[in-house]
Amino acid sequence: xxxxxxxxxxxxxxxxxxxxxxxxxxxxxxxxxxxxxxxxxxxxxxxxxxxxxxxxxxxxxxxxxxxxxxxxxxxxxxxxxxxxxxxxxxxxxxxxxxxxxxxxxxxxxxxxxxxxxxxxxxxxxxxxxxxxxxxxxxxxxxxxxxxxxxxxxxxxxxxxxxxxxxxxxxxxxxxxxxxxxxxxxxxxxxxxxxxxxxxxxxxxxxxxxxxxxxxxxxxxxxxxxxxxxxxxxxxxxxxxxxx
Amino acid sequence: xxxxxxxxxxxxxxxxxxxxxxxxxxxxxxxxxxxxxxxxxxxxxxxxxxxxxxxxxxxxxxxxxxxxxxxxxxxxxxxxxxxxxxxxxxxxxxxxxxxxxxxxxxxxxxxxxxxxxxxxxxxxxxxxxxxxxxxxxxxxxxxxxxxxxxxxxxxxxxxxxxxxxxxxxxxxxxxxxxxxxxxxxxxxxxxxxxxxxxxxxxxxxxxxxxxxxxxxxxxxxxxxxxxxxxxxxxxxxxxxxxxxxxxxxxxx
Numbered sequence: 488x489x490x491x492x493x494x495x496x497x498x499x500x501x502x503x504x505x506x507x508x509x510x511x512x513x514x515x516x517x518x519x520x521x522x523x524x525x526x527x528x529x530x531x532x533x534x535x536x537x538x539x540x541x542x543x544x545x546x547x548x549x550x551x552x553x554x555x556x557x558x559x560x561x562x563x564x565x566x567x568x569x570x571x572x573x574x575x576x577x578x579x580x581x582x583x584x585x586x587x588x589x590x591x592x593x594x595x596x597x598x599x600x601x602x603x604x605x606x607x608x609x610x611x612x613x614x615x616x617x618x619x620x621x622x623x624x625x626x627x628x629x630x631x632x633x634x635x636x637x638x639x640x641x642x643x644x645x646x647x648x649x650x651x652x653x654x655x656x657x658x659x660x661x662x663x664x665x666x667x668x669x670x671x672x673x674x675x676x677x678x679x680x681x682x683x684x685x686x687x688x689x690x691x692x693x694x695x696x697x698x699x700x701x702x703x704x705x706x707x708x709x710x711x712x713x714x715x716x717x718x719x720x721x722x723x724x725x726x727x728x729x730x
Numbered sequence: 731x732x733x734x735x736x737x738x739x740x741x742x743x744x745x746x747x748x749x750x751x752x753x754x755x756x757x758x759x760x761x762x763x764x765x766x767x768x769x770x771x772x773x774x775x776x777x778x779x780x781x782x783x784x785x786x787x788x789x790x791x792x793x794x795x796x797x798x799x800x801x802x803x804x805x806x807x808x809x810x811x812x813x814x815x816x817x818x819x820x821x822x823x824x825x826x827x828x829x830x831x832x833x834x835x836x837x838x839x840x841x842x843x844x845x846x847x848x849x850x851x852x853x854x855x856x857x858x859x860x861x862x863x864x865x866x867x868x869x870x871x872x873x874x875x876x877x878x879x880x881x882x883x884x885x886x887x888x889x890x891x892x893x894x895x896x897x898x899x900x901x902x903x904x905x906x907x908x909x910x911x912x913x914x915x916x917x918x919x920x921x922x923x924x925x926x927x928x929x930x931x932x933x934x935x936x937x938x939x940x941x942x943x944x945x946x947x948x949x950x951x952x953x954x955x956x957x958x959x960x961x962x963x964x965x966x967x968x969x970x971x972x973x974x975x976x977x978x979x980x981x982x
Contacts, residue, residue, distance in 0.1 A: 498982055535825040539980045557737060557827035565825040571818030573748070575755040587744035588826045616755075632822070 488513050488670040489640050494533050494543035496526075503529045505694040506543070511670045513639070516662060518685035518702070519674040522722050526694040527674040528568050531644050534672070535565040547640050561589070564638040568645055568674075570629030574618030578609050578628045581617060585632045599635055606664075607631035608657060623654035630661065641671045647680060659684050678714050692722040741828030745836025749810070750843060758809070759844050766802050766848045770794060774855065786863025788870055791855050792949050795877050796913050796941045799845075799884045804905030806844060807888025808898045810837045811976060815896035820979060830973045838882070838889050838969060845881040849874060869951025876948035879961040880941055884909055886968035893975040916940025 489511035496504045504526040511517050521527050532538040534545045536552045536559060545552045550559035573581055582603055586596040604610055607627040612620055617628060626646060633641060646662070647655045662671060662684060673684065681688055682702040690698040690705070698705055698721050702714060709717035753759035770791070774780050778790030814820040823833065859865045887908050892901040914920050915936050925933035937943045944961065947954040 496982065532821070537821055537824040537980065538982050557740075557829075560825060560827040563825070565822075567818065567821040567825070569818060571822055573752070573819055574817065575752050576748075580751070584744055584748045585826075587747070588741050588828060590740060590827075 488548055489534070489672065490546040491530075491534065492544045492546070494530060494545065495541045496529055496533060496538065497541055503694055504533070504540075507691065507694070507696055508543075509689060509696065509699065511640075511672060513670050514667055515687055516666050516671045516673065516685045518681045518688040519672055519691065520676065520678070520681065520688055520718065521674075521691040523676065525691045525722075527691060528644055529694075530691070531565075531642050531672070531674060532567075535563060535567075535642055536560045537565075537567075561636075562638055562640055564633035564636070564641045566626075566629045566633045566641075566643045566646055569648075570626045570646075572617045572625060572628055572632075575616060577614060577616055578604065578620075578631065579613055581628065582631060582635055585635050589636045591636055599637075603631040603635045606634060606661060608661075623650045626650060626654070626658065630658065634665065639669055641665070641669055643671065643673045645674055645676075647675065647677065655680070678718055681714060690718060690721050697721045738829035739832040739835070741826065742832040742836045742839075745828075745833050746840050746843075749837050749840035753840065753844050759847075762802065762806055762844065763848050763851060766798065767851055769798055769802070770852060773798065786859045786865045788855060788859055788865070788873070789949065791852070792873050792877060792945075796880065796945055799881055800909040800913050801906060803841075803845060803881060803884040804888040804891075804902050804909060807838075807841050807885045808892050808901040808905065810841060810889045811893035811972075812896050812898040812901050816898070824979060830977055834889070834969050834973045834976065838886060838965075838972070841885045841889065842882050845885060846878055849878055849881070866951055872951055872953050873948050876945065876953075876957060876961070879958060879965075880945055883941065883961045883964045883968075886965040886972065887912075890968045890972035890975060893972050912939060913941045916942030916944075916946075 491507060491509050491511075494504055494507045495502075507526070507530050509517075519527050519531070529538065533540045534547070534552060536556050540553065544554075545559070547559040548562040550562060552559040573584070576584065579600060582600040583596065586599055591599050604613065607630050609624060609627050609631060612624050617625060620628065626649075630643070630646060633643065643662075647658050650658065659680070662673070665671065666686075675681065685702060688698075688700065688702050688705055689696055698708065698717075705717050705721075706712050706714045707717075709720055773794040774791045778793065780790045783790055811820075814823060856870060859870075860867070888901065888905040891905045891908065892898070895901045895904065917940075921933050921937055924936050944957040947957055
């Protein structure tokens with residue numbers, strides 16, 4: 488459903504992403520891990536069609552983000568880092584704007600918006616402006632916007648960042664409910680969440696993939712069997728290799 | 731052909747409605763309208779000596795339009811793109827399957843609508859001259875129309891610069907400067923200087939690009955096709971720049 492082919496992007500002299508390739512099938516929740524500045528967000532922004540890759544391509548449901556951007560984007564739900572939203576709107580207003588922008592037919596808009604509001608559990612804050620909402624609710628409004636058109640591929644950039652434990656659990660539960668019918672790519676640097684949320688994990692460092700496997704397989708790469716030491720070892724190794 | 735149009739203009743109505751909503755959801759539009767109308771009133775009545783002029787027309791009202799637009803319309807347009815950049819919502823917008831022309835025109839038309847509302851709210855002036863005498867109402871309607879087109883030209887500068895700089899304050903300052911250049915180019919003071927340095931031919935050319943010159947005919951109630959084409963062409967030119975500058979985001 489998602490086919491990433493050799494994506495590359497440089498900002499000036501800094502090579503942010505250097506040949507990232509992987510495929511993602513329906514029913515998989517892929518954790519996209521890596522230290523800050525490893526190229527996670529840059530890769531996701533390229534897949535979302537927000538940033539043009541220098542080379543390489545991303546096929547979303549078979550549609551190229553480079554040569555067929557709009558069709559590819561139509562099959563994609565994207566939650567950008569930090570869940571940016573229009574603060575002057577209420578959640579239903581925002582979702583109605585998204586529905587109109589995504590050209591969901593007029594007759595179906597109301598249903599789609601109501602379903603997204605129910606799925607993201609934001610019914611209680613429907614009357615408030617987004618600017619007045621807490622971080623957790625804003626994140627969920629962003630999620631509602633990403634799942635509004637029921638896309639086959641979801642890209643979530645740090646969906647649980649800055650949430651309290653209850654909110655994290657709610658977001659995880661939502662992702663688990665959607666998982667069977669979608670291909671989901673989640674970036675995070677909170678390692679404890681990975682085994683709970685993801686069926687597969689990719690570790691990137693300095694713009695390259697340094698490990699790919701189930702969370703258990705990754706854990707086994709360390710001496711003490713924890714994902715954290717595996718993560719440290721993998722990203723340290725890359726540092727040593729490039730030095 | 732229809733498909734291409736639908737693709738490129740996709741998002742026009744969603745963007746237009748969202749931006750118009752944003753103007754009126756915050757005090758922005760109300761403050762703009764109040765201050766704009768107040769300024770127009772003060773200039774018309776005090777500086778323009780509306781009653782002292784002794785003729786039942788709106789000449790002392792329309793003469794201020796280019797100068798007030800020059801200051802007020804960049805203020806209205808400065809948030810259009812810079813606001814998105816500041817809040818990070820441009821990321822969301824660029825991830826939607828929309829065409830750039832639809833986004834650019836949706837945003838521009840929303841600001842243009844607010845400016846149009848401001849223009850409509852000056853109707854008491856029109857009523858006043860009708861009460862005091864019998865003005866040429868067709869001529870006044872025509873001047874209003876060209877003034878509205880001119881407002882779009884000023885707004886297109888502001889919107890494009892907003893997409894270029896990504897900062898509201900910078901966008902405002904640069905837009906006012908550009909707007910001033912295109913307004914003052916027709917000012918006799920500037921023109922005589924240009925004429926003495928570069929000669930009459932060049933001065934005429936500069937004057938052709940001035941909003942003051944292009945608005946002059948309309949102020950006399952004469953419909954000049956060339957002015958209509960000028961303002962629409964000018965707006966399109968800046969709208970294209972706007973699209974290019976906004977799309978530059980995708981390059982990183």
